[in-house]
Amino acid sequence: MSSQQHVGYCFKEHKKVTIKNPTYQITQNNRPAVSGTCPNDGGKIFRLISPDDPNIPAEIKKKLLAAKEASARKKEAAAKKGKAT
Ligand SMILES: [Zn+2]
Numbered sequence: 001m002s003s004q005q006h007v008g009y010c011f012k013e014h015k016k017v018t019i020k021n022p023t024y025q026i027t028q029n030n031r032p033a034v035s036g037t038c039p040n041d042g043g044k045i046f047r048l049i050s051p052d053d054p055n056i057p058a059e060i061k062k063k064l065l066a067a068k069e070a071s072a073r074k075k076e077a078a079a080k081k082g083k084a085t
Helices: 058-084
Strands: 008-012 015-018 020-026 034-037 044-048
Touching: 008 044, 020 058
Parallel strands: none
Antiparallel strands: 008 015, 020 034, 034 044
């Protein structure tokens, strides 16, 4: 089922490898990312991916969208506050 492949940079080998056991997550900056391990040496690999990446699970996409809307609302609220004064 999980045939998604992501290439990341292995800092141990100083080369690009296919990320093993990729896990999708959202960074503190609301950017989607993939973390996994190097198939050759088991080193940790982390890489940011495009929000448009078709491999991103729906669950993560939903969270991304929610975070985006939340930050948009925050901005809007801040703008209104600024105007009100
Ligand atoms: Zn490696």
